[in-house]
Amino acid sequence: MKKNIVLFFAILFTVVSFAQDVSVYPTHWWTGMKSTQLQLMIRKVGIGNPANKSVTINYPGVKLLSIQRVENPNYLFINVSIQPSTKPGKFPVKVIANGKTTYEFTYELKSKSKQNGTTRVRGITSTDFSYLLMPDRFANGNPANDALPDLYRDKTADRNNKFARHGGDLKGVQDHLDYFNELGITAIWFTPVTENDMPKMREGSFDMAGYHGYWFTDHYNVDKRFGTNDEYKTFINAAHQKGLKVIQDAIYNHIGLEHWINRDPPAKDWINQWPEFTGPNHREETMFDPYASKFDKNNMVKGWFVKHLPDLNLANPLLATYLIQHAIWSVEEFGFDGFRIDTYKYCDETFVNNVNAALKSEFPTITTFVEAWANTVVANAYFVDNNFKIPFKHNAPGAIDFSLCFAMQAGMNQPFGWTEGVNRIYMTLAQDIVYKNPLNNCIFLDNHDMDRVFSVIGEDWSKMKWGLNWLLTMRGIPQLYYGTEILMKNFKNPTDAEVRLDFPGGWAGDSVNKFTREGRSTKENEAFDHISKLAIFRKTSSALTTGKTMQFIVRDGVYIYFRYDDRQTIMIITNTSDRAYKPDWTIYQERIGAFKNARNIHSNKTIALEGMEIPGKESWVMELK
Numbered sequence: 001m002k003k004n005i006v007l008f009f010a011i012l013f014t015v016v017s018f019a020q021d022v023s024v025y026p027t028h029w030w031t032g033m034k035s036t037q038l039q040l041m042i043r044k045v046g047i048g049n050p051a052n053k054s055v056t057i058n059y060p061g062v063k064l065l066s067i068q069r070v071e072n073p074n075y076l077f078i079n080v081s082i083q084p085s086t087k088p089g090k091f092p093v094k095v096i097a098n099g100k101t102t103y104e105f106t107y108e109l110k111s112k113s114k115q116n117g118t119t120r121v122r123g124i125t126s127t128d129f130s131y132l133l134m135p136d137r138f139a140n141g142n143p144a145n146d147a148l149p150d151l152y153r154d155k156t157a158d159r160n161n162k163f164a165r166h167g168g169d170l171k172g173v174q175d176h177l178d179y180f181n182e183l184g185i186t187a188i189w190f191t192p193v194t195e196n197d198m199p200k201m202r203e204g205s206f207d208m209a210g211y212h213g214y215w216f217t218d219h220y221n222v223d224k225r226f227g228t229n230d231e232y233k234t235f236i237n238a239a240h241q242k243g244l245k246v247i248q249d250a251i252y253n254h255i256g257l258e259h260w261i262n263r264d265p266p267a268k269d270w271i272n273q274w275p276e277f278t279g280p281n282h283r284e285e286t287m288f289d290p291y292a293s294k295f296d297k298n299n300m301v302k303g304w305f306v307k308h309l310p311d312l313n314l315a316n317p318l319l320a321t322y323l324i325q326h327a328i329w330s331v332e333e334f335g336f337d338g339f340r341i342d343t344y345k346y347c348d349e350t351f352v353n354n355v356n357a358a359l360k361s362e363f364p365t366i367t368t369f370v371e372a373w374a375n376t377v378v379a380n381a382y383f384v385d386n387n388f389k390i391p392f393k394h395n396a397p398g399a400i401d402f403s404l405c406f407a408m409q410a411g412m413n414q415p416f417g418w419t420e421g422v423n424r425i426y427m428t429l430a431q432d433i434v435y436k437n438p439l440n441n442c443i444f445l446d447n448h449d450m451d452r453v454f455s456v457i458g459e460d461w462s463k464m465k466w467g468l469n470w471l472l473t474m475r476g477i478p479q480l481y482y483g484t485e486i487l488m489k490n491f492k493n494p495t496d497a498e499v500r501l502d503f504p505g506g507w508a509g510d511s512v513n514k515f516t517r518e519g520r521s522t523k524e525n526e527a528f529d530h531i532s533k534l535a536i537f538r539k540t541s542s543a544l545t546t547g548k549t550m551q552f553i554v555r556d557g558v559y560i561y562f563r564y565d566d567r568q569t570i571m572i573i574t575n576t577s578d579r580a581y582k583p584d585w586t587i588y589q590e591r592i593g594a595f596k597n598a599r600n601i602h603s604n605k606t607i608a609l610e611g612m613e614i615p616g617k618e619s620w621v622m623e624l625k
């Protein structure tokens with residue numbers, strides 16, 4: 001009896017110790033991966049104690065290579081190789097001290113998907129039209145997960161507070177997949193859904209929630225206020241079944257203050273340390289300027305973005321492996337199609353190239369575009385695959401094209417001049433010589449960090465049409481910010497919360513539902529239809545998606561460019577002046593050739609090129625016939 005009691009408590013103790021904060025990363029892996037190397041991180045109090053001398057793994061094809069300790073005894077790293085012949089399955093991993101097993105866990109190798117590149121992980125290309133949304137602000141599909149006070153530090157959801165969580169979630173996005181198809185969208189990009197278990201943080205004079213998702217506290221878990229890991233998979237599968245791709249937002253530069261990497265770092269040098277809070281200078285020039293000081297570059301790479309976002313030392317090899325394996329894990333686990341990388345210009349440059357290369361090696365079809373928020377074309381191009389002959393070459397395929405965004409805004413907003421107005425677009429596109437492939441750039445009129453474009457242009461619908469026409473016909477991967485199609489407006493004044501308002505109709509009981517034609521005003525339907533008509537045409541237009549570009553010098557404020565290939569020629573003509581304009585087609589003969597007529601994509605009217613006159617303030621997208 002006594003013996004049984006001892007045994008009972010021994011079992012209980014084992015269970016209790018198992019229920020403590022124990023984690024193994026990656027949580028599972030796959031057979032059939034290109035790389036045969038895997039590094040497991042065990043996180044458990046005392047696991048790295050030198051008494052834990054050895055590890056045993058007994059599974060055909062899996063070989064223990066080495067174990068590694070770090071200065072924090074709560075971590076142990078296990079390096080294994082997985083031979084290509086290894087079968088999927090589960091096996092025990094034992095940590096041994098003095099001949100006894102002190103910790104044992106079961107590790108699983110699943111079978112790598114054979115659908116990568118066909119029904120999942122398809123890559124985002126210039127054939128796509130993406131829609132950027134914030135899940136917390138788009139639609140609430142599950143009111144039961146709005147606030148989960150037993151699980152998370154921030155215990156509230158409150159739609160009356162612009163800085164709080166509002167309860168939107170993945171189910172809400174999933175409930176509107178048909179809406180995206182009506183609008184002509186082909187890819188959904190949303191701000192991160194990774195766990196952000198942070199309390200509200202003081203930013204300026206406001207207490208902000210991590211509703212935007214950029215404060216990771218656990219890489220391997222979806223924040224349950226957006227949905228579980230399984231619900232994320234369900235959402236992606238549902239999107240794929242509706243012909244929609246999915247873009248995941250990734251962050252390598254920093255983590256949230258409450259991430260265990262910051263609370264209990266494996267080694268001090270996983271976080272870039274400063275004697276007191278030091279922010280980065282935000283000057284991307286420090287990364288490529290031939291005259292830059294080491295001081296400025298060091299500050300740019302290692303400064304903390306804000307006080308509550310510890311900056312990761314991506315040059316640490318164990319941390320780098322942790323993050324690279326997580327990136328691979330998330331693609332294989334969830335099957336999304338492309339990455340958008342946040343705060344790219346603040347990252348260790350060798351690391352970002354390594355993670356991109358590792359992803360490309362495992363998933364040849366995966367694509368990436370990076371946020372460098374650069375103010376010049378040279379700077380934008382520096383952070384991606386480019387034509388520069390310089391010592392360090394970045395390898396990301398595409399940039400988020402801020403230069404073209406600023407140029408398009410200037411084209412709508414400024415009066416025409418030698419270097420102003422629509423000439424900014426002309427001059428910016430001319431600088432495409434620096435990109436290896438400008439079609440890989442994500443192009444946009446605004447995003448979640450900027451004033452809404454409709455406000456920027458003074459709520460002028462004529463100018464809005466120019467911008468939308470350019471967005472959907474210029475080279476690159478167009479991105480629309482949620483709500484632009486219903487003319488949502490606002491400046492980031494006093495904060496960016498103003499440009500992140502709830503989509504009307506996303507919550508049960510909303511007074512209007514702008515997901516439906518009936519819920520939208522006449523003007524809003526005009527905007528929605530203008531976008532959807534061109535977007536749906538674009539889907540099957542080889543010229544607009546993958547064709548070449550030819551632009552002509554802007555004359556009298558009239559900007560004409562062509563997208564063309566062997567099968568199709570599209571002319572985009574925008575008259576930014578007040579006066580009607582009759583193009584002299586002899587100037588455009590190279591592209592006009594034998595074409596006699598042009599069909600306006602929006603009105604569907606075909607008119608003769610001879611004698612064609614475009615009124616002032618008008619923009620037309622025309623297929624030449």
Ligand SMILES: [Ca+2]
Pocket residue numbers: 140141142143144145146167168169225
């Ligand atoms: Ca919810």
Ligand SMILES: [Ca+2]
Pocket residue numbers: 253300301302303311312346347348
């Ligand atoms: Ca950094």
